[in-house]
Amino acid sequence: MNAETLEKQFKSSVCSDIELVKEGIDRFQIFTPFRFDDGDHYVTVLKKRGDRWIISDEGHTLMHLSYSMDVDNLFGSGNRSEIFHKALTEYSTSENDGELYIEISDDNSYGNALYSIIQAISKVYDVLYLSREVVKSTFMDDLKQEIHKLIPKNAKVTSKWHDSTDTNMNYVVDYKIEQKGKRPIFLFGLNGNQKIDDATITILWLEKKYDFFSIGIYEDQEKYSRKSVAKMTDACDRTFSSLPTNINKIRNVIAEQIDSSAKEISA
Template sequence: MITDTITQQFKKQVCDEIRLLEEGKNRFRLFTPFRFDDGDHLSIVLKKENNQWIISDEGHTFMHLSYWIDSSDLTSGTRKELIDYALNEFQIQDRYGELFVTIYNSDECGSTFYGFIQALLKICDVNYLSRERIKSTFYEDFKKLIQQNFSKERYTFDWFDQERDSEGVYEVDCRINNLERPLYIYAISNDNQVKDTTISLFQFEKWSHQFQPVTIFEDEKLLSKKGLKKLAKVCDQQFPSLVNHEQEIIHYLKENEKLKNGR
């Protein structure tokens, strides 16, 4: 009787394709039509804990995302903000990676389940954002690459020449020091950034800066070929994308370290 009532509420609030399968005392597997992008179904159970019914993913959602995204990327930056927003919006709790919601009122179990589904689907969207490499996560990944390969005293993000450019008009995404010629590295995701980078590099040459320019694109194929040709005149060290050329970028950075140390 209880499971029949719960099933009907779930079907009414979510969809008709809901089934409950008893797996043990006070424990049911919830089957829904909702899936991750790779086709796997969301994993959800209804179980009783401390005399209260809860709906839980038993850690499956974060585990599934970790197949595609580094676990550390789920605990900081834009991805974490999106996850936290979804959890707060639907009052979902995170217990060491297990996402769950408590059913306080049996009359509201259907709407509670609906909110839980919505939260999981929103959290799954961070995988989509990762693959699309939107600007915010692209720049975070760029910064992470620098931080993992240089000590803190070696790099400065959003660097500018304070003597000649006190307002920071000609900014460098990251400057790597302690080299014969510092690296001026730009993370570029759109045509406006291509243009701004070209202008900045020409200006640095005009100021007689001794430096090595490097550009790392989010996806070079999406950018204007005309703009890229202009940029190539002042920067011949370019990487078409971060996600597909990360090892090449790291190799280039380490080779510059060898040159600095005379090896």
């Protein structure tokens, strides 16, 4: 199939504002009007791999995402991973080492393949713009992954810990980090005014029974009620305004409280 025929098929399936430019042997750049929020165009390349033609983003989409998030989260568990893999499945798109691509099955499927990969790229990029409730869940997923990277290896981590007398689980600690002979760390993820208030009350209640060091990590401190934040600041030993920009500081604070050697995780 020649380039002119291919271009017509692309225009028929996607939109009229498409240009196909030959860049070498068995390789064409497909220029489309679709862009990311910063103005960069989606990258779509038609090329031959083995005896099959594919349309590929050549890894550009995940590279673009990496400027704003840890793309490793797309390959683990949690909401971002679910959205990523759902987008690939929905639009019959494959992924290999960060590259998104679609194999062309026959001469009549070039246009559909371009349409599908453009939709897949758009959906994958949507992980940055999840609904507010999903973002809250994603923040807790991100916190979980980071905490298990940051804690000393000989520390024991218990998620959703509560005092044995608190049978209704009214005073729950997101992560209890403990090491023999050291006072425990009670760590809270703070992703809403209600969560901040609950964590504050939990700290004040537990202070009557335990000697511990408390850490609060906000999703984005500036988004929340000043009154709630102020109360949390008074109650908590150390707070951080956000997770991504404070990783090293959080690591240092945890290291100051307990030794660093091996890690045991219990759910």
